[in-house]
Amino acid sequence: MRFNVFKFALKGYFMQKMWFNLLVSAAIAAVVGYYWLNYVKKGPIYESDKKLNGKTVLITGGNCGMGRLLAMDLAKRGARVVIASRNLEKSNKVKDEIIKESGNREVRAMQVDLEDFDSVRKFAKEFDESEKYLDYLLNNAGMVLEGMTKYGINRIFVVNYFSRFLLTNLLLDKMKKQSAERPVRIINLISDMYKYVDFDESDMTRDSSGFMGPFIMYGKADLADVRFLQNLTRKLKGYDVTAQLFNPGYIMSEGLSTYYSFRARMLSHVLIFLMGQDAYHGYQPYLKLVLDDSLVKHKGGFFNTWTHEEWLPHATKESAWEPLMRKSLEVTGLSST
Template identity: 40%
Template sequence: MVFLTAILILFSIFAVVKIYLKLTTGRCRSHTCLVGKTAIITGSNTGIGYETALDFAKRGARVILACRNKSKAEEARSKIISETGNDNIVVKIVDLASFDSVRAFAKEINETENRLDILVNNAGVIGIGDDTSRDGLSLVIQINHFSGFLLTNLLVNLLKKSAPSRVINVSSLAAEGAKNLDLDQIAKHTSVMTDYYNSKLCNILFTQELAKKLEGSGVTAYSLHPGVVKTEIVNNTSGLLKIGFSFLMKFFSKTVEEGAQTTIHCSVAKGIEECNGEHFSDCKRVKAYKTARNPGLAKKLWEKSEQIVHLQPNETQL
């Protein structure tokens, strides 16, 4: 009887938490039309990225699915066209584990696209087997931060040409776990979770400094926490980490459609330009996490990132 009572209490707690999460989940209420606009979304063949692309397509945008896996991206493209009737959906291949691939992708975009109104740096991983990228860096931090940093710099001229335009960086509440960001060691693999925490903090710091550099250009930047979302990112983990994440996802996660709402809000909502460089959660501006309030850290990270990606003066106007 005691055991049964404990189970019922535990179930009740789970139910209350689940209901609370549903009631407090933010939704994008903007009806902004994106006809004539072009958006790039990294990692858009599945999860939050796919739902974001689907929403943009419904609004009439030209959507570029920037993905590593061509077959999955083409499948996503077909589904989006079928559901929305918008056939202006394009697949472009980019491997964020390679700076050469990022540069080749950006070169193609700059040569073939007339405008870029929204850049969503959405792609992210927790752990995907190998610890080190082909560029010799922590694979998690390269995919989650450095490649997005490089891609944004390489496309910033097109963003400025298309202003008003926006850069959206998908971060996470996990940034609070990055207690001591050592910039001298930032590119090196430590542990799966430490790398992930650090990369998510980098997303926020990058956004802060990017906003300063873009001031007056008509291009604005925002970072966000999508919530705990049941996506395929968990498939890249293993062992106890996978068990733990799977438990959290099962009972406390948002759907991918719900998880995409804050990304969509930051991309299309009118009147948030005054929030340039700030952080969002559940479609609302929130105070930056304590780990992201270290004076001067964003600027130092930017300078370190320039060194690590070997950014050349002729590659950017920032």
């Protein structure tokens, strides 16, 4: 009899413990789920009543994803917005949508293929001759691609670094002259993959093969972009031109299904499901960086979503600046102009 009572009490104890553990696990899961849904998958909304009447914004890749949302937002604030992308037909449709929703007719679509330096040159010449000002240069377009270009350079390096380098330099005189009367901002989108890689010139001339190859090459191109803007910031001393870099984090974009390689898409979809945001929440810190004048003090700075971060030492290695500059001038043909 005593044994049965003891057995019953022991069973009750374990049952209580099991239910207690289940309740604790459920509570933890609820807290984690709430945090995941509200702070990982979503995030803060940036609010500002700042107007941009009279300002000109050039945004590459402004016909999809965050670029499209940012173009719409800036047009609603009165800015003249120039959307530059390879697909002119799509950009014209987006332009019409922005004009209809914002009521601002100062929206223009222009064609540029960032895999083709001749296209970049033609675009820059047309923009320079037809637009009086350039207040914001937003190098927003970026891709994870496999393969090589006709220049014998990796496609990721051409789109994500060399074409940005070329476009920025072709428009630099315009921005420097303008800065005497009105400030200029240059913002390049990168990822935080730059933290985990380094590169040499041979990386630029090989394909990004393998499962992780395109992402590693993406980080290498980002690191080149970081070093370029650090060097550019030094050379822009005395001009009211601020160059900065921005990492939006993992963002779902139309470009993910259009331009990424199959393997890159699969990995990106997993990462975005776990840690990513939709384009609406992803562009909020981007909008803040564009509009918040107090952030201009961070010249050559890096904004990891909402937070200003110090660069890792290897990213600001001055000994790497001049070799990268020489290679960039050679690849883009600027050394002969």
